[in-house]
Amino acid sequence: MENESEKDTDQNEEMSDTSESPEPLSLPDASAEKAMQGSDTDLEVKDPGKAFAGVTGAELYLEACRLMEVVPVSHFTQNLAKPYINLSHHGLGPRGVKAIAIALVSNATVTRLELEDNCILAEGAICIAEMLRENCSLQELNISNNHLGTEGAEAIASLLLDNASYLYALRLSGNSFGEEAASCLAEALMGNYQVKKLDLSHNEFSEKGGQLLGQMLAKMSHAMTWWVIQKTGLRASWLVHLLTLISTASNMALEILDLSWNHLKRKGTAALGTGLRGNGALKILNLSWNSIGNEGAQALGEALKVNSALVHLDISNNQINNEGAKKLCRGLEVNGKLKVLKMANNPLTVEGASALVISVRKNPNSMMEEINISNVLVNENFIKLLDFVCQTRPELDVIYGEVEGRISKIPKQHPNPMKLIQKYLNEHNVRLWDFFQKIDKDGNMKIPVTAFRRAMLQQSSIPLDQVQIRELVHKLDRNRTGIVDYSHLKEQKPAQKPVEGEMKEEEKEDM
Numbered sequence: 001m002e003n004e005s006e007k008d009t010d011q012n013e014e015m016s017d018t019s020e021s022p023e024p025l026s027l028p029d030a031s032a033e034k035a036m037q038g039s040d041t042d043l044e045v046k047d048p049g050k051a052f053a054g055v056t057g058a059e060l061y062l063e064a065c066r067l068m069e070v071v072p073v074s075h076f077t078q079n080l081a082k083p084y085i086n087l088s089h090h091g092l093g094p095r096g097v098k099a100i101a102i103a104l105v106s107n108a109t110v111t112r113l114e115l116e117d118n119c120i121l122a123e124g125a126i127c128i129a130e131m132l133r134e135n136c137s138l139q140e141l142n143i144s145n146n147h148l149g150t151e152g153a154e155a156i157a158s159l160l161l162d163n164a165s166y167l168y169a170l171r172l173s174g175n176s177f178g179e180e181a182a183s184c185l186a187e188a189l190m191g192n193y194q195v196k197k198l199d200l201s202h203n204e205f206s207e208k209g210g211q212l213l214g215q216m217l218a219k220m221s222h223a224m225t226w227w228v229i230q231k232t233g234l235r236a237s238w239l240v241h242l243l244t245l246i247s248t249a250s251n252m253a254l255e256i257l258d259l260s261w262n263h264l265k266r267k268g269t270a271a272l273g274t275g276l277r278g279n280g281a282l283k284i285l286n287l288s289w290n291s292i293g294n295e296g297a298q299a300l301g302e303a304l305k306v307n308s309a310l311v312h313l314d315i316s317n318n319q320i321n322n323e324g325a326k327k328l329c330r331g332l333e334v335n336g337k338l339k340v341l342k343m344a345n346n347p348l349t350v351e352g353a354s355a356l357v358i359s360v361r362k363n364p365n366s367m368m369e370e371i372n373i374s375n376v377l378v379n380e381n382f383i384k385l386l387d388f389v390c391q392t393r394p395e396l397d398v399i400y401g402e403v404e405g406r407i408s409k410i411p412k413q414h415p416n417p418m419k420l421i422q423k424y425l426n427e428h429n430v431r432l433w434d435f436f437q438k439i440d441k442d443g444n445m446k447i448p449v450t451a452f453r454r455a456m457l458q459q460s461s462i463p464l465d466q467v468q469i470r471e472l473v474h475k476l477d478r479n480r481t482g483i484v485d486y487s488h489l490k491e492q493k494p495a496q497k498p499v500e501g502e503m504k505e506e507e508k509e510d511m
Contacts, residue, residue, distance in 0.1 A: 056106060057080055057081075057103070057107075058077040058080055058103075060102065060103050060106075061076065061077055061080070061099060061100070061102070061103035062077070064098075064099035064100075064102040064103055065099045067099075068095045068096070068098055068099045069095070070092075070093075070095050070096045070099055072099075073087060073090055073092070073096070073100075075087065075090075076100060076103075079110075080103070080107065080109070080110065081109050082109065082110070083109060083110060083111045083112060084110070084111070084112045084113075085110055085112070085113050085114070086114040087100070087113070087114060087115055087118070088114045088115065088116040088117055088118070088142070089116070089117045089118070090118055091118060091119070092115070092118040092119075092120060092124075093118065093119055093120065093121075093124070094120055094121050094123035094124040094127070096118070096120075097115060097118060097120040097124040097127060097128065098123075098124065098127040100115075101127040101128055101130070101131035102131075104131050104135055104138065105131050105134045105135060106134070106135075107135065107137060107138075108136065108137045109137060110137060110138060111137055111138060111139045111140065112138075112139065112140040112141075113138060113140070113141050113142070114142045115128075115141070115142060115143050115146070116142050116143065116144045116145050116146070116171075117144070117145045117146065118146055119146060119147060120143065120146045120147075120148075121146065121147050121148065121149075121152065122148055122149050122150075122151035122152035122155065124143075124146065124152075125143065125146070125148045125151075125152035125153075125155045125156060126151075126152070126155040128141070128143065128155075129155040129156055129158065129159040132159055132164065132165035132166075132167065133159065133162075133164045133165065135165070135166070136166060137166065138165070138166060138167065139166055139167060139168050139169065140167070140168070140169040140170075141167055141169070141170055141171070142171040143171065143172065143175075144171045144172060144173035144174050144175065144199065144202075145173065145174040145175065145202075146175060147175065147176060148172070148175040148176070148177070149175070149176055149177075149181075150177070150178065150180045150181050150184075152175065153172075153175070153177050153180075153181035153184055153185055154181075154184050156170075156172065156185070156188075157184040157185050157187065157188035158188070159188075160185075160188035160189060160191075160192040160194075160195060161187065161188040161191050161192065163191070163192055163193060163194055165194065166194065167194060167195055168194060168195055168196045168197065169195070169196065169197040169198075170195055170197070170198050170199070171198075171199040172198070172199060172200055172203075173199050173200065173201045173202045173203070173258070174201070174202040174203065175203060176203065176204060177200065177203040177204060177205065178203075178204045178205070178206075178209070179205070179206065179208050179209050179212070181203070182205050182208070182209035182212045182213060183212050185200070185213075186212040186213050186215060186216035187216075189216050189220070189254060190216050190219050190220055192254075193253065195254060196253075196254060196255040196256060197254075197255065197256040198254055198256065198257055198258070199258040200257070200258060200259055200262070201258045201259060201260040201261050201262070201286070202260070202261040202262075203261075203262055204262065204263065205259065205262040205263065205264060205268070206262075206263045206264070206265070206268065207263070207264060207265050207266070207267040207268040207271075208268070209262070209263075209264065209268060210259075210262075210264035210265075210267065210268020210269060210270075210271050210272055211267065211268060211271035212271075213259070213268075213271075213272060213275070214268070214270075214271030214272040214273070214274055214275035214276075215271070215275060216275065217272065217275030217276055217278075217279045217282065218274060218275035218277070218278050218279065220253050220254065220279060220281065253281035253282075254281060254282055255281060255282060255283045255284065256282075256283065256284040257282060257284070257285050257286070258286040259272075259285075259286060259287055259290065260286045260287065260288040260289050260290070260314070261288070261289045261290075262289075262290055263290065263291070264287065264290040264291075264292060264296075265290065265291050265292060265293070265296070266291075266292060266293050266295040266296050267295075268290070268292075269287060269290065269292040269295070269296030269299055269300065270295060270296065270299040272287070272299070272300075273296070273299030273300050273302060273303040274299070274303070276300070276303035276304075276307050276310065277302070277303050277306050277307060278306075279307065279309060280308065280309050281309055282309055282310060283309060283310060283311050283312065284310075284311065284312040285310060285312070285313055285314070286314040287300075287313075287314065287315050287318070288314045288315060288316040288317050288318065288342070289316070289317045289318070290318060291318060291319055292315065292318045292319070292320070293318065293319050293320065293324065294320060294321065294323050294324030294327060295324075296315075296318065296320075296324075297315065297318075297320045297324035297325065297327050297328045298324065298327035298328070300313070300315065300328060300331065301327045301328040301329065301330045301331035301332070302330075302331060303331065304328075304331025304332060304334075304335040304338060305330070305331045305334050305335065307335070307337070308336070308337050309337060310337060310338055311337055311338060311339045311340065311367075312338075312339065312340040313338060313340070313341055313342070314342040315341075315342065315343055315346075316342050316343060316344045316345050316346070316372070317344070317345045317346065318346055319346065319347065320343065320346040320347070320348070321346070321347045321348065321352065322348060322349055322351045322352035322355070324346075325343070325346075325348055325352035325353075325355055325356060326352070326355050328356075329355050329356060329358075329359035332356070332359040332360065332363065332366070332368070333359045333362050333363050334363060334365075335363070335365075335366070336363070336365035336366065336367060337367055338367065338368060339367050339368060339369045339370070340368075340369060340370045340372075341356070341368065341370070341371050341372070342370075342372040343356075343371070343372060343373050344372050344373060344374045344375055344399075345374075345375050346373075346375075348373055348375075348376050349376065349377070350376065350377065350378045350379050350381075350382050350404075352373075352376070353373050353376045353378055353382060353398075353400060354381075354382055354385060356371055356373065356398075357371070357382075357385055357386055357389055357398060358385070358389075360389060360393060360396060361389045361392075361393070366393070368393075368396055369395050369396060369397060369449075369450045370396075370397045370398075370399070371396070371397075371398045371399070372399045373398070373399065373400055373401075374399045374400065374401055375401050376400050376401050377401050377402055377403075377404055378400045378401065378402075378403055378404065379403065379404040379405070380403065380404075380405065382400070383403060386398055386466065387465075387466065390457070390466055394453060394454040394457035394458060395450040395451075395453055395454045397453060397466070397470060397473075398466075399470075414465065414467045414468050414471075415468070416471075417464055417468040417469070417471055417472040418472070418475065420462050420464065420468075421435065421462055421472075424461060424462050432486070433486060435461075436484075436486045438459075439452070439455035439456070439459060440486075445485065445486055445487035446483050446484070446485045446486075446487070447483070447484045447486075448482060448483060448484075449473055449477055449482050449483065449484060452473065452476075452484045453469055453473060456469050456472065457469060
């Protein structure tokens with residue numbers, strides 16, 4: 001048994017030590033115990049006005065922790081006045097997250113909250129959903145890997161269906177969602193006009209789940225139409241004009257959907273493809289690791305023939321071979337919107353890779369900027385084809401594997417692009433910033449990668465090929481933001497020491 005001195009240890013030290021597992025804080029009286037009864041699945045306590053009257057911020061959270069009998073998380077109290085709080089992997093559990101939810105009901109500063117991997121269960125999801133109905137500031141929420149299950153999905157779905165929160169980004173990855181969860185979430189999303197980014201990866205959606213989500217994508221535009229009519233009282237004669245407005249609106253439907261690492265397979269993807277045909281809002285779709293096969297690729301190809309919104313499609317690791325790639329190409333030959341296609345780690349050969357490049361060449365309206373087939377072994381004929389296509393499509397970047405007949409360990413055959421630029425700068429006594437300014441048409445010191453790639457191919461001062469330009473882009477846009485930002489070079493003097501230093505660091509990285 002603990003002695004009296006141990007019981008009298010400073011309470012503040014005990015509360016701040018999160019590495020240990022202290023005993024739960026005891027309730028001071030019977031009234032507090034009474035307030036806890038029946039509160040495990042909602043945010044209410046008996047006589048909440050009395051319990052939390054005049055209490056806000058950190059004080060409110062500490063009082064909630066006392067009532068929930070949980071140890072407060074100091075990181076939460078220290079960041080309540082900031083827009084971003086990360087509480088992932090803190091072992092909060094349902095009661096811990098309930099205390100956090102109570103504190104956030106009236107909070108007006110936190111806009112992004114990370115609660116991943118806290119085992120909050122469905123109980124915690126219900127508390128979070130109830131908090132979001134009252135909170136007016138939270139816009140981004142991550143509750144991935146929390147074992148929410150169907151009951152948790154239903155709580156979130158109810159919130160989405162009622163459009164009762166300000167969330168626009170929601171991550172629900174790894175929560176054991178199956179077909180029942182897919183059903184309620186699909187229904188909710190058809191009527192939700194707030195959430196733009198949704199992560200449902202690493203769940204258990206099968207072909208049936210894919211069919212339900214496909215129906216959601218198909219009906220989303222129609223649901224938006226009737227919702228606006230009901231809200232505004234527009235007559236049917238305005239319907240055509242309304243549909244035009246909806247098709248161009250950027251804030252009325254889901255724009256980014258991650259369904260990677262599920263079990264959609266062929267039939268599920270076929271249903272999603274059908275849904276994409278009439279969807280005018282979704283811009284980014286991740287279907288990697290879903291075993292969609294050639295049938296799924298064919299369905300997506302048919303969808304791309306008519307879809308005018310999707311700009312980024314990831315179908316990596318999906319057992320798509322040359323036959324499936326050719327079926328997908330039928331859509332690529334006419335699609336005028338898609339910019340990024342990721343197909344890495346599919347069993348493609350140079351035949352399928354060539355078909356993809358040729359589909360871009362055939363399409364005068366193609367907007368394609370990147371094709372990732374990084375595992376495919378190509379040959380010299382493919383390189384010649386790519387160089388030919390890039391003469392008219394300099395913005396196209398095809399990421400492929402090794403080139404047949406070349407040994408990867410021999411010295412690089414392409415001179416370091418930074419060294420070539422450095423040589424040019426030395427010869428003409430100019431700054432790197434001045435060089436980039438010449439190819440920056442807008443003059444804002446930030447060039448989109450596609451525009452930068454096109455300009456570097458078309459400029460004649462420093463001859464660079466596709467491989468060198470790709471290497472240059474990776475060095476100037478290390479975080480893959482899609483923007484080459486050279487504003488930091490503005491104050492650089494014509495002397496080249498800073499650039500040489502940068503080159504030495506890059507050379508070390510290449511070793």
